[in-house]
Amino acid sequence: MPPEHRAWVDAAVVQFRAQSAGECWTGLVALALDVYMPRPKSRPAWIQPAAWKLGMAHPTPVKPDVDNLAKIVMDAMVDAGLLEDDRFVCELHVTRQIHAVGDVPGVLVTVETWTPEAHGWPASSGIVG
Secondary structure, eight states, rough: HHHHHHHHHHHHHHHHHHOOOOOBSSEEEEEEEEEOOOOOSSSOOSSOOOHHHTTTOOEOOOSSSSSHHHHHHHHHHHHTBBBBBBGGEEEEEEEEEEEEOOOOOOEEEEEEEOOOOOOOOOOOOOOOO
């Protein structure tokens, strides 16, 4: 892991521990990550001027790639004791965007227990959530 990612994971572990009730998710989980990247000082070419003036969050194609963002967030969740193991994440949704004016960079993490019924599988599928 690159040093800048390790530093982010270490800081995220502190935040996860401070914001959690000590619950560790075990078993199959669905994970949604809304990643808000730092807002550049000037408008990126792919954002229309009128949209930029509104100050809203915008999807962004900047690095790191969303798969790498997901990995470092899950690593931080495991290190913080919030997630038993990232191998139990069986559904993953990631968005990456520039944060809105007035907001700050960060990650909104939503975790829920994965159950067959809640995710479109028949109850008799034989899959245990």
